[in-house]
Amino acid sequence: MHTIELDGDSLCCQDLYDIGYKFGDINVTVSQEAKNRIIQSRNVVQDILDKNQVKYGINTGFGNFATVVIPNDELSALQRNLIRSHCAGVGKPLPIERARMLLALRINVLAKGFSGISLGIVESLVAALNKNCISYIPEKGTVGASGDLAPLAHMALGMMGEGTMWNPNTNKFEPANGVLAEHELTPIELGAKEGLALINGTQFMAALGSEALVRAKNVALAADVIAALSLEGLLGSNKAFDARIHRARRHNGQQQVAKRLRHFLFGDYNQQTKTHSQQSEIAESHRGCHRVQDAYTLRCIPQVHGVVHDTIEFCLGILENELNSGTDNPMVFADQAHGGDALIEDWNEQIVSGGNFHGEYPAKALDYLAIGVNELANMSERRIARLTDPNLSGLPAFLVNEGGLNSGFMIAHCTASSLTSENKVYVHPASSDTLSTSASKEDHVSMGGMAATKSLTLIENVERVVAIELMCACQAIDFLRPLKTTPVLESVYELVRSKVAYYDKDRHLSPDIDAIHELVRSGQLWQVANKFLPKDDNY
Structure with a gap:
């Protein structure tokens, strides 16, 4: 059992994905430093209540009801009502893997210590996550304004013992x-601000x-491999991947894709001499x-695939900042040393309203991601067209005999x-x-929820398009036998053939x-x- 410690500062996309999709192999804990911050933050909220101060989200209504002051004896009811009223999502439930990711990410944000929630509730969330007891969360209903209010409210509702929840036993x-x-x-019992602390983000x-x-990162790397195999099947030239061409343009993604293509197309790499040994019989068959x-x-694979890789890296930076960001409102600053602007009279207040819940950063990044990754399918579909057209490929029409x-x-x-x-619709x-x-x-x-869901749909479509290209490329290689390509591409071919047989006649x-x-x-x-x-290359 691998343990991932959530501390509010170091969660990455891959770890969050693994928490979602590798249940049973991963256990989640919260760091001691994070627990200390949570306790300190809750003490600030309690101090405000003890002093009968009025603060938004603690003893007021929400949104347009921010000016309505709520009596202390109704603060728990206020938080319960907040969760219930915000459970207005519709549609299919999130797949349980994605719901696990959402819960783990909310725990990570609470671990930052800006939420004012009690440690007991955070520990209850961790326990439920580790036992795979996950609330029913509808896919639709968030606009990404004050965060993802409806999905997070559904997450909290199940933890209150209301609504429905995934039972891993059944x-x-x-x-x-x-x-x-x-x-x-x-079931969790909500005190002042704790309902808001669960849903603001x-x-x-x-x-x-x-x-x-x-x-996206995985399919972009796979697309580089598949493009190389298609190039071999179409008897394409490898000269366009000359390192001098790509150094002249400076872009990192382009240079990295060209470098990968050289490794794929020029065979084994000798670490001592730093050279390749050309072992593609297919390439030798049409040299000159x-x-x-x-x-x-074919010729512009590095230029187009390269910017996709650069786009992914750019968006990854934004998303991993977001994973480790405080997205509450109001925010609780237990340590006044965080400071503020000395020109502002009340800079040292510990409860401050702001707008970190706004989803514009992830929304824009995910829209940009969709636009970038879409190009892999645009390129792949055109290579499929070339592979299946005998006038362009020199191979049997539609890659089949008879x-x-x-x-x-x-x-x-x-x-x-x-x-x-x-996908042309989803890139909007x-x-x-x-x-x-x-x-x-x-x-x-921000409409960030929609940006996320449509990006996932688009990426799955891209995965399927390049999968079809891979099948066509392997079929093309079969028609070029007994010639062989490089060892790396032969290994890819063998992997495909271990799952899907040669297409000798029509089948399902x-x-x-x-x-x-x-x-x-x-x-x-x-x-x-x-x-x-x-x-020694960082791939």
């Missing part, structure tokens, strides 16, 4: 109070965005041919085209829209596409190729 949603009791968990969009980034330049989807009797990959290409065209930026909510108190919203293709999609999505494809790369 693998279905059941009444939350029964699930908690069955797993020896106690960007954890829905940031959790789903983390999965999008992990999968009349073709001077390939089509752009064409006419057999249709081969004709409709697989249509599927790739359909997914690529569908969700964050370019805004609607005023909460009686115009929340008069600009959907299971094949699903099997190769899993090789791409799971990272198995990249793991095979990565074994051949120089170990």
